[in-house]
Amino acid sequence: MLPPNLSIPDLRKSASNIFQAGVAAADPYQAVKGCLLAENDKLQILRDDTGDKRTGSWTKIHLIAFGKAACPMIRAAIDIIPAHYLSGQAIAVTNYDNVKPVRGVNVIGAGHPLPDEAGFNAAKLCAKIAQDAKAGELVLVLVLVSGGGSALIPYPVDPVSLQEKIRTTDLLLASGATINQVNCIRKHLSQLKGGGLARMVAPADCHALILSDVIGDDLSAIASGPTVPDETTFDDAIGLLKFKNIWHKVPESVRHYLECGQQGEARETAKPDDACFAQTSHTLIGSNTISVKAIMKTAQEQGFDAFLYNANLCGEARDEAEKLVQFALTHINTAGNRPIALLAGGETTVTLKGNGRGGRNQEMAFAFAIRAEQAKLPGNWVFLSGGTDGRDGPTDAAGGMVDSGTIQRMQAAGINPAELLANNDSYRALKASHDLLMTGATGTNVADLQVLLIQP
Numbered sequence: 120m121l122p123p124n125l126s127i128p129d130l131r132k133s134a135s136n137i138f139q140a141g142v143a144a145a146d147p148y149q150a151v152k153g154c155l156l157a158e159n160d161k162l163q164i165l166r167d168d169t170g171d172k173r174t175g176s177w178t179k180i181h182l183i184a185f186g187k188a189a190c191p192m193i194r195a196a197i198d199i200i201p202a203h204y205l206s207g208q209a210i211a212v213t214n215y216d217n218v219k220p221v222r223g224v225n226v227i228g229a230g231h232p233l234p235d236e237a238g239f240n241a242a243k244l245c246a247k248i249a250q251d252a253k254a255g256e257l258v259l260v261l262v263l264v265s266g267g268g269s270a271l272i273p274y275p276v277d278p279v280s281l282q283e284k285i286r287t288t289d290l291l292l293a294s295g296a297t298i299n300q301v302n303c304i305r306k307h308l309s310q311l312k313g314g315g316l317a318r319m320v321a322p323a324d325c326h327a328l329i330l331s332d333v334i335g336d337d338l339s340a341i342a343s344g345p346t347v348p349d350e351t352t353f354d355d356a357i358g359l360l361k362f363k364n365i366w367h368k369v370p371e372s373v374r375h376y377l378e379c380g381q382q383g384e385a386r387e388t389a390k391p392d393d394a395c396f397a398q399t400s401h402t403l404i405g406s407n408t409i410s411v412k413a414i415m416k417t418a419q420e421q422g423f424d425a426f427l428y429n430a431n432l433c434g435e436a437r438d439e440a441e442k443l444v445q446f447a448l449t450h451i452n453t454a455g456n457r458p459i460a461l462l463a464g465g466e467t468t469v470t471l472k473g474n475g476r477g478g479r480n481q482e483m484a485f486a487f488a489i490r491a492e493q494a495k496l497p498g499n500w501v502f503l504s505g506g507t508d509g510r511d512g513p514t515d516a517a518g519g520m521v522d523s524g525t526i527q528r529m530q531a532a533g534i535n536p537a538e539l540l541a542n543n544d545s546y547r548a549l550k551a552s553h554d555l556l557m558t559g560a561t562g563t564n565v566a567d568l569q570v571l572l573i574q575p
């Protein structure tokens with residue numbers, strides 16, 4: 120049970136425990152294990168999207184895993200699938216932080232959030248495994264997909280070079296575009312994304328187990344949907360680049376390729392009626408929603424009056440911080456004396472205007488501290504915003520955990536909070552106030568979680 124009047128250290132400890140419960144609920148190893156069954160030496164996929172079982176008279180199974188959770192996902196598959204199925208064609212591509220050796224698997228570390236040469240080489244190996252699967256050999260290609268996959272297996276269309284793809288990704292990530300928008304462009308510049316991998320596997324069987332880091336769980340957006348039909352078009356991709364004011368900044372080869380596509384001279388991504396999907400199925404095995412339920416439960420168990428503020432938090436990080444402060448102010452008035460937990464899950468965006476360092480969670484936590492101080496949010500409070508993958512933006516922090524004393528600590532360290540926020544320099548500000556959330560890479564990835572705890 121909670122002590123009667125929670126101090127800031129008490130609240131910080133609880134916030135961190137609640138967040139960890141959300142991360143634990145997205146354990147990729149358990150999620151894959153819960154979906155596969157080997158009985159009498161035969162493999163069954165326990166449910167696909169329609170809730171049906173999938174079995175087959177496969178003689179070989181090839182494994183392709185990519186994303187931040189690739190290692191634990193492929194380990195679970197290797198632990199369950201009877202050895203006689205395994206062909207030796209097993210690859211896992213993950214970000215450098217999450218590389219772990221897995222028996223019988225070619226584990227490859229690659230660049231994230233910006234792609235690199237290692238990822239490009241890994242993407243070619245994935246394509247080779249897919250193309251080697253022949254229908255006559257009764258092969259199943261089991262694809263294990265998790266967030267981060269888009270950056271990790273870049274396979275640009277001809278004639279776009281890897282460097283040009285990296286430059287385009289960089290511009291997109293800084294533009295404030297949502298992940299669905301970013302991935303519409305990525306799909307139209309890739310050989311694997313937007314159903315490309317499913318096309319390579321066909322006519323052999325393909326099944327994907329998908330751990331979602333995309334709010335709303337649109338399967339075609341997760342890791343840019345390499346095994347999923349894509350409804351977006353070259354028109355959409357061009358429209359988005361123009362809308363985000365980066366059409367004239369992306370490399371000439373990218374503009375040229377997209378324009379060719381618009382005129383029907385380049386192949387569209389795989390649409391729902393593409394023949395490759397006849398043998399392709401999917402299972403969604405984990406998501407932010409499941410983690411949000413877990414943090415609600417943990418907050419309640421810890422004695423907080425828990426309220427689901429938003430299960431689909433999106434929008435510009437600093438604006439969402441402001442809205443949460445305003446909501447907390449009104450919520451406090453209607454609550455009694457019990458400590459309150461306002462909880463959320465989602466994925467905000469940041470439109471970069473400055474040249475500082477940070478990530479969307481750090482920026483939201485930093486902006487929350489500034490706004491809460493200005494609005495005089497009463498009582499002891501702690502606000503945590505963190506990426507379940509343990510990595511927020513191009514930094515080594517998972518996010519930020521700020522409290523009623525944060526702004527004072529920043530000022531005492533000689534920091535001008537407003538100036539640093541204007542420069543998107545949340546990492547420096549939070550480091551100075553000792554408010555960086557440092558978890559290390561967690562091995563999973565189901566977007567972000569927010570925990571606001573208040574002792575009125």
Ligand SMILES: Nc1ncnc2c1ncn2[C@@H]1O[C@H](COP(=O)(O)OP(=O)(O)OP(=O)(O)O)[C@@H](O)[C@H]1O
Nearest residue numbers: 232266267292469475476477478479510511512543
């Ligand atoms: N200085 C900064 N301040 C705030 N946000 C930043 C900063 N620099 C980069 N970002 C944001 O970080 C984002 C990339 O971060 P991150 O790698 O955590 O994304 P992600 O969504 O977890 O990646 P993936 O979905 O591929 O797993 C970009 O969208 C960008 O807007």
Ligand SMILES: O=C(O)[C@H](O)CO
Nearest residue numbers: 266267268269341342
């Ligand atoms: O890899 C990606 O595209 C993002 O993490 C969304 O899944």
